[in-house]
Amino acid sequence: MAANSRTLEIKVISAENLKLDRKSVKKNASVTVRTDTNSQFCTTDIDTEGGAYPRWNEKLVLDLPTHSKSIIVEVHCKTSSGVRTIGTATVPASDFVGEYVPEGYLHFLSYRLRNHKGERNGIINISVRMKVPEMYACASSTTWSHSTMGFPAAGNKSFGGGVVTGVPVWYGAYQKNY
Amino acid sequence: MGGCFSDVRGGKDAVGGALPRPTEPNAKNDGAHNDAIEFFYREHGAYPLFTQLELSFSASKLLDLDVTSKSDPMVVVYLKKNDGKLEELGRTEVILNNLNPVWIQKVSVAYQFEMVQNLIFRVYDVDTQYHNVPVKTLNLRDQEFLGEGSCVLSEIVTKQNRSLTLTLKGKNGHGGLRNFGTLTVHAEETIASRSAVEIKFRCAHLDNKDLFSKSDPFLRISRTVETGGSIPICKTEVVDNNLNPTWKPLCLSMQQFGSKDTPLVIECFDFNSDGNHVLIGKLQKSVADLEKLFKEKSGVNFFIPSSRADHEKVLKGQLFVDQFCEREQFSFVDYISSGFELNFMVAVDFTGSNGDPRKPESMHYIDPYGRLNSYQQAITEVGQVIQFYDADKSFPAWGFGGRTANGTVSHCFNLNGNASESEVVGVEGIMAAYANALRNVALSGPTLFGQVVNRAAEIAARSLSSNNNKYYVLLIITDGILTDLQETKDALVRASNLPLSILIVGVGNADFRQMEILDADKGQRLESSTGRIATRDIVQFVPMRDVQSGQISVVQGLLEELPGQFLSYMRSMDIKPLTFNAAAQASTA
Numbered sequence: 001m002a003a004n005s006r007t008l009e010i011k012v013i014s015a016e017n018l019k020l021d022r023k024s025v026k027k028n029a030s031v032t033v034r035t036d037t038n039s040q041f042c043t044t045d046i047d048t049e050g051g052a053y054p055r056w057n058e059k060l061v062l063d064l065p066t067h068s069k070s071i072i073v074e075v076h077c078k079t080s081s082g083v084r085t086i087g088t089a090t091v092p093a094s095d096f097v098g099e100y101v102p103e104g105y106l107h108f109l110s111y112r113l114r115n116h117k118g119e120r121n122g123i124i125n126i127s128v129r130m131k132v133p134e135m136y137a138c139a140s141s142t143t144w145s146h147s148t149m150g151f152p153a154a155g156n157k158s159f160g161g162g163v164v165t166g167v168p169v170w171y172g173a174y175q176k177n178y
Numbered sequence: 179m180g181g182c183f184s185d186v187r188g189g190k191d192a193v194g195g196a197l198p199r200p201t202e203p204n205a206k207n208d209g210a211h212n213d214a215i216e217f218f219y220r221e222h223g224a225y226p227l228f229t230q231l232e233l234s235f236s237a238s239k240l241l242d243l244d245v246t247s248k249s250d251p252m253v254v255v256y257l258k259k260n261d262g263k264l265e266e267l268g269r270t271e272v273i274l275n276n277l278n279p280v281w282i283q284k285v286s287v288a289y290q291f292e293m294v295q296n297l298i299f300r301v302y303d304v305d306t307q308y309h310n311v312p313v314k315t316l317n318l319r320d321q322e323f324l325g326e327g328s329c330v331l332s333e334i335v336t337k338q339n340r341s342l343t344l345t346l347k348g349k350n351g352h353g354g355l356r357n358f359g360t361l362t363v364h365a366e367e368t369i370a371s372r373s374a375v376e377i378k379f380r381c382a383h384l385d386n387k388d389l390f391s392k393s394d395p396f397l398r399i400s401r402t403v404e405t406g407g408s409i410p411i412c413k414t415e416v417v418d419n420n421l422n423p424t425w426k427p428l429c430l431s432m433q434q435f436g437s438k439d440t441p442l443v444i445e446c447f448d449f450n451s452d453g454n455h456v457l458i459g460k461l462q463k464s465v466a467d468l469e470k471l472f473k474e475k476s477g478v479n480f481f482i483p484s485s486r487a488d489h490e491k492v493l494k495g496q497l498f499v500d501q502f503c504e505r506e507q508f509s510f511v512d513y514i515s516s517g518f519e520l521n522f523m524v525a526v527d528f529t530g531s532n533g534d535p536r537k538p539e540s541m542h543y544i545d546p547y548g549r550l551n552s553y554q555q556a557i558t559e560v561g562q563v564i565q566f567y568d569a570d571k572s573f574p575a576w577g578f579g580g581r582t583a584n585g586t587v588s589h590c591f592n593l594n595g596n597a598s599e600s601e602v603v604g605v606e607g608i609m610a611a612y613a614n615a616l617r618n619v620a621l622s623g624p625t626l627f628g629q630v631v632n633r634a635a636e637i638a639a640r641s642l643s644s645n646n647n648k649y650y651v652l653l654i655i656t657d658g659i660l661t662d663l664q665e666t667k668d669a670l671v672r673a674s675n676l677p678l679s680i681l682i683v684g685v686g687n688a689d690f691r692q693m694e695i696l697d698a699d700k701g702q703r704l705e706s707s708t709g710r711i712a713t714r715d716i717v718q719f720v721p722m723r724d725v726q727s728g729q730i731s732v733v734q735g736l737l738e739e740l741p742g743q744f745l746s747y748m749r750s751m752d753i754k755p756l757t758f759n760a761a762a763q764a765s766t767a
Contacts, residue, residue, distance in 0.1 A: 051187075092708070100636050100642075100643075105642060107675055108750055109713060110710070111710055111711055112705055112709045112710075
């Protein structure tokens with residue numbers, strides 16, 4: 001059964017050195033992530049404290065159609081005169097769908113943001129994981145540590161060491177069609 | 179010439195307890211303690227003849243070089259080597275508007291008993307913006323020089339209170355007519371520890387110290403020292419205009435706070451942009467006490483020491499602990515001894531710039547009397563390290579830039595001449611394959627690393643399907659100048675989120691500045707041509723001439739950044755040492 005879309009878990013972690021009109025951003029930055037086919041988009045909360053170095057650590061979920069080639073990450077700033085786009089980055093699907101890397105691998109990625117004039121304007125840090133359809137998940141007895149998704153923002157280890165979600169470690173018959 | 183600028187935002191930053199970006203090596207909290215090197219020597223029966231020390235600094239009566247405010251001082255520590263060159267060891271943070279600063283950031287140095295270590299301390303007034311800028315990227319040429327002091331490390335260590343006060347002098351060592359002030363250096367041994375605590379502090383009912391608004395409070399935490407006095411270990415960020423502030427969580431390692439029972443002094447100040455922060459209140463608690471405050475959800479009152487002898491005024495203001503969590507930060511050796519494997523791969527430069535191998539001047543010349551050439555020396559010296567850490571001693575070995583038997587130039591050919599299998603066994607295997615390749619491959623060019631890096635990345639990525647306890651290290655031995663820097667950067671960026679590190683060993687006397695760009699130590703993350711930026715710094719560069727002149731041992735050069743890069747990967751992926759997992763599973767079974 002060929003799914004016509006895959007689920008992506010995108011954690012928007014932080015951004016660095018954001019400027020608006022050549023001046024460092026003071027506050028209220030947020031990030032929108034959307035597919036290149038514009039079929040879906042998600043937005044983070046506004047960061048009020050980080051200024052030009054905001055941190056969100058927010059997980060967004062997007063359905064990526066199989067024919068989609070990339071996702072677009074836009075950083076906005078809410079100013080008194082409205083919402084302005086600080087910069088955009090294009091994340092090609094090939095960066096998180098590697099030929100050799102297993103499905104479900106947590107990819108930490110960073111990109112250069114460019115503003116509408118094409119000038120460099122900061123860096124965006126994200127992590128991307130493709131959610132694997134449940135029927136292919138197999139919790140085999142290997143040394144893979146079943147970690148919590150993403151990483152704890154405030155080390156609250158109240159999980160008790162239980163297995164949370166099956167992350168496929170070995171998938172003999174599954175063939176990728178990319 | 180200079181300016182009067184003071185970066186107030188920079189002055190409000192937290193120091194010493196911040197949580198780093200997940201993919202950054204947590205070097206600050208580890209105190210630059212390189213247990214990989216110690217482990218290597220210990221296993222060879224050679225107990226290291228050095229102790230890790232931390233230097234803390236304070237100064238008094240510094241020059242005031244800012245016009246409308248005071249100087250914003252920072253200390254840079256150098257080691258003066260035998261040839262007179264200065265090697266930077268580390269920097270403190272920048273303190274806002276203060277001519278009598280007490281710095282929090284410590285500088286680590288290995289105290290080697292049998293060597294004379296000449297240290298030079300330079301104090302600068304930082305005039306450029308430093309808010310959110312890593313201190314090591316500040317360009318010293320843009321700052322103003324405030325004074326210099328020097329001493330031998332053993333002078334500090336042999337004093338009873340481990341503190342030495344130096345009179346600062348001008349650039350050329352003359353005091354001149356100006357009084358540059360004094361700098362006090364204090365040395366303490368670092369204890370390697372894997373415990374850390376994450377604490378979130380909150381205060382209530384703080385006194386108002388500002389006239390037209392409310393106090394802008396921040397906390398400073400200090401540890402009492404055996405020899406008396408206290409050393410600051412961290413400070414929170416400043417919360418503006420708030421008498422009931424909550425600060426961002428602080429992450430403190432046991433190295434910073436000593437032990438759970440060591441008394442800590444917690445002071446709450448009202449921030450003032452002119453540098454004269456007003457003390458709101460202080461109290462003394464150990465980490466164990468703070469844990470108790472968290473569990474009981476109770477607060478503790480601040481007090482102000484009063485002018486009367488032992489009477490302290492108890493204040494209304496209280497400190498609460500809203501979050502308290504202990505975590506373990508496993509060390510590199512914890513992972514290795516639990517079964518994590520390092521897998522090494524070697525790539526050798528076969529480009530024409532090495533010189534015709536038949537001529538004695540060539541770097542690839544095989545001497546009939548057995549004297550090893552630069553490449554053979556590098557392979558042997560590096561080999562002792564990689565054999566130690568690589569369990570199966572089977573290494574993929576490639577050459578690049580050579581014209582192989584079929585007439586085409588290859589940038590990734592198997593050194594052993596085998597079409598399908600790239601692996602060789604042991605250092606002898608690498609040497610034999612290398613000599614063999616020299617007979618069958620013609621030196622050519624250009625010098626490109628991209629393919630070899632891609633091949634190594636492919637191997638590292640493939641291994642993830644079966645398990646996650648392998649980490650790969652690609653050693654590239656080269657004579658130097660890269661032909662296509664961008665292609666190499668692209669390959670490195672693509673590999674930066676995989677369990678892979680790249681060690682570039684430079685032989686010969688070429689200008690290796692390009693390699694230093696790739697080893698992003700100055701803070702500049704590598705950028706690919708498609709706009710992707712390296713997730714982490716996976717490159718380290720070691721020039722063999724530094725090893726051969728005795729400046730550093732090859733073990734030190736190679737293993738310097740590797741533990742940090744390894745740990746940054748494991749921690750960001752939340753992968754723990756194997757024994758930890760087994761124990762956890764056993765307890766839930």
